[in-house]
Amino acid sequence: MSTLPVFLPSSSIPAVRHATELRPGAVAKAEAGPVTFYPTDSTIFAQGDKAGSVYLVEFGTVRICRVTSDGRRQINSFHFAGDVFGFEAGDERQCYAESVDGAGIRVVHTDASGVPAHRLLQLALTSFASAQHHLLRLGRMNAVEKLASFLLDLLDRQESDTVVALQMQRCDIADYLGLTFETVSRVLRSLKDGGIIKVPSIDRVEIVDAAALAALSD
Amino acid sequence: MSTLPVFLPSSSIPAVRHATELRPGAVAKAEAGPVTFYPTDSTIFAQGDKAGSVYLVEFGTVRICRVTSDGRRQINSFHFAGDVFGFEAGDERQCYAESVDGAGIRVVHTDASGVPAHRLLQLALTSFASAQHHLLRLGRMNAVEKLASFLLDLLDRQESDTVVALQMQRCDIADYLGLTFETVSRVLRSLKDGGIIKVPSIDRVEIVDAAALAALSD
DNA sequence: CGACCAATTGAATTGATTCAAGGTCCGTGG
DNA sequence: CCACGGACCTTGAATCAATTCAATTGGTCG
Numbered sequence: 001m002s003t004l005p006v007f008l009p010s011s012s013i014p015a016v017r018h019a020t021e022l023r024p025g026a027v028a029k030a031e032a033g034p035v036t037f038y039p040t041d042s043t044i045f046a047q048g049d050k051a052g053s054v055y056l057v058e059f060g061t062v063r064i065c066r067v068t069s070d071g072r073r074q075i076n077s078f079h080f081a082g083d084v085f086g087f088e089a090g091d092e093r094q095c096y097a098e099s100v101d102g103a104g105i106r107v108v109h110t111d112a113s114g115v116p117a118h119r120l121l122q123l124a125l126t127s128f129a130s131a132q133h134h135l136l137r138l139g140r141m142n143a144v145e146k147l148a149s150f151l152l153d154l155l156d157r158q159e160s161d162t163v164v165a166l167q168m169q170r171c172d173i174a175d176y177l178g179l180t181f182e183t184v185s186r187v188l189r190s191l192k193d194g195g196i197i198k199v200p201s202i203d204r205v206e207i208v209d210a211a212a213l214a215a216l217s218d
Numbered sequence: 219m220s221t222l223p224v225f226l227p228s229s230s231i232p233a234v235r236h237a238t239e240l241r242p243g244a245v246a247k248a249e250a251g252p253v254t255f256y257p258t259d260s261t262i263f264a265q266g267d268k269a270g271s272v273y274l275v276e277f278g279t280v281r282i283c284r285v286t287s288d289g290r291r292q293i294n295s296f297h298f299a300g301d302v303f304g305f306e307a308g309d310e311r312q313c314y315a316e317s318v319d320g321a322g323i324r325v326v327h328t329d330a331s332g333v334p335a336h337r338l339l340q341l342a343l344t345s346f347a348s349a350q351h352h353l354l355r356l357g358r359m360n361a362v363e364k365l366a367s368f369l370l371d372l373l374d375r376q377e378s379d380t381v382v383a384l385q386m387q388r389c390d391i392a393d394y395l396g397l398t399f400e401t402v403s404r405v406l407r408s409l410k411d412g413g414i415i416k417v418p419s420i421d422r423v424e425i426v427d428a429a430a431l432a433a434l435s436d
Numbered sequence: 437c438g439a440c441c442a443a444t445t446g447a448a449t450t451g452a453t454t455c456a457a458g459g460t461c462c463g464t465g466g
Numbered sequence: 467c468c469a470c471g472g473a474c475c476t477t478g479a480a481t482c483a484a485t486t487c488a489a490t491t492g493g494t495c496g
Binding site: 116117118124134138139176218 | 287290305307312313336339343344349352393
């Protein structure tokens with residue numbers, strides 16, 4: 001399997017609505033580089049890399065991860081089309097970023113580029129806010145609440161308001177929510193049995209009873 | 219118990235080294251307001267408040283919290299002298315801030331003030347980085363690892379390199395680490411029994427074997 | 437001293453994990 | 467076209483880490 005990113009001729013970019021069309025104010029394309037395609041599981045940046053750029057997701061899904069010395073992985077966040085990720089306090093990356101499902105990414109140089117600092121601040125604060133929200137999930141929610149909250153989060157960030165696409169596998173969800181993949185599987189089953197969701201395919205969840213999910217999620 | 223902050227005549231500010239002396243570059247005093255004293259457990263800002271300012275800790279300890287609808291509390295961070303807290307993505311506070319032990323705080327207005335955006339960005343990224351670090355703790359560490367990592371964190375941020383002052387009570391530590399206060403108590407005991415720490419008083423921990431703690435913490 | 441609050445300690449319980457055994461899906465090659 | 471292999475997912479049973487509930491200790495302040 002190739003893990004090398006490749007530059008895309010613009011004709012090969014999938015015909016999905018693009019990040020900068022979805023969120024016009026985020027970062028102008030002119031401020032970002034060309035779209036690079038990262039195949040499934042390829043590395044976008046590694047822990048220890050020199051920081052100094054952020055990244056704009058054009059399409060696909062990205063995960064931001066850290067690992068303990070003995071190999072346990074925590075996924076801090078997932079990023080979809082329109083999201084900007086890769087903020088770092090120091091000059092060295094503390095996390096690594098990988099493509100989950102084949103993703104198109106633009107580099108945004110934060111130093112010399114035309115992106116104004118207040119705009120970068122705004123984007124960084126968005127990342128910070130979702131990290132803070134995730135802290136509550138990890139620290140104080142049980143498995144069912146974590147899943148409920150996660151599904152609603154995805155629902156919020158995707159186009160449909162009934163169907164959630166699960167681009168990542170169960171293991172990714174588990175590492176995001178601080179669970180095991182078996183527990184993720186079991187909880188999805190129990191939500192299904194409770195008539196709250198349907199799982200028409202392995203990577204799709206239909207939200208049948210959003211109110212019930214919301215009640216579970218907090 | 220009074221929960222109202224009071225303005226301090228400068229003569230009454232405790233004779234501890236001040237924030238802006240500890241970290242000269244952080245935020246100049248001139249950019250911040252006067253020091254306000256917040257007694258133990260008083261509110262600095264509440265969830266739902268209008269955002270728009272950040273705060274500089276001059277002395278004392280602050281906790282940033284969120285609660286679930288049924289009252290479970292997650293403490294996202296503690297802040298000590300020199301720290302800047304209160305960053306918010308939207309215009310409404312998602313978290314609330316309280317004084318842990320009587321804290322002196324300066325307001326820093328982010329809009330009109332002279333603090334340059336790149337400086338604010340830097341400070342926000344610091345908050346973001348520690349939130350990310352905390353995600354790994356909450357998501358993937360067991361109780362012993364959480365405590366070990368927490369103690370080393372405090373050690374890092376305080377003056378002494380052997381003694382940690384625990385200004386917050388066990389319940390705060392528990393709500394920070396996603397544990398119960400009983401578990402915090404038990405883990406401290408087991409670290410004590412293991413000869414890794416000493417607990418000379420209820421609010422002091424002496425780090426006997428920092429290497430062992432480090433080994434446990436990751 | 438007595439009251440109160442925080443912290444400790446013990447015993448029973450439980451939610452999630454671990455370990456193990458299938459099941460499903462999909463791409464590849466005969 | 468179907469059989470095979472491998473990756474991922476599901477399900478079950480046993481285990482365990484942390485919680486819950488309860489009792490006790492310790493420290494502080496009026």
